[in-house]
Amino acid sequence: MSDNDLTCDAFLGGLVHLWQPKNGYRAGVDPVLLAASIPAVSGQSVLELGCGVGAAVLCLGARVRGLTLTGVEREPTYATLAARNGGAELEVITADIATLPLALRQRQFDHVLANPPYWRRGASVAANDPAREAALGEQTPLQVWIATAAKRLVPKGQMHVIHRAERLPGLLAALPTDMGSIEVLPIAAREWRAAERVILRARKSGRADFRLHAPLILHRGDHHRDGDQYTPAVRNALRTGAALTF
Known part of the structure; x- marks a missing residue:
């Protein structure tokens, strides 16, 4: 793929620049929010499953310096x-x-993150672009994503996954028995809207009680006043690389 088929886009207010295809799957808000949710500290190791062009793992690396970053991606491009x-x-x-x-498979990491494909094929229409379909259409079962992430964690390591809210029961059911201290952050477009996304956090060998957090609201006001109407926490995460604490 030549540079004429790519764009170089700024993330985190220019802290990160990513080459990505003009057409097909393009990184958006979700991987940035996922990266912002991870409480990593310098010196730790991070693995992203299905890293795409590297949006989430590189945004995390820009916020927390001194991490060892690894990404796995099936699509060669x-x-x-x-x-x-x-x-x-x-x-x-x-x-x-x-x-x-x-x-x-012989390595383990302090943090494993993933933004698995959102759509179960058979219940939705495939994308025309092959790369976009690979990113959005679930070919590898969600259970495999969760099991693989859990296996790659060190004891007390944390998993973070962002997905559609309707898939939360499946995410929870897929967690191996050694994953605990489970937390869920719902993400809603506006205060009066149902959550459309969730971030799931779980810790290997964790024993804390389950926590369902108050929703993270993306936008202020109503949809007639869109533009850059992000709430302060979301704007800071997207524009300056600030952490999302939950």
């Missing part, structure tokens, strides 16, 4: 772009998460 975007800061492994290479 996106894996190549992730490596270009991350440079020496990001190790990119081209592989299917269902069949990770042995070298990666």
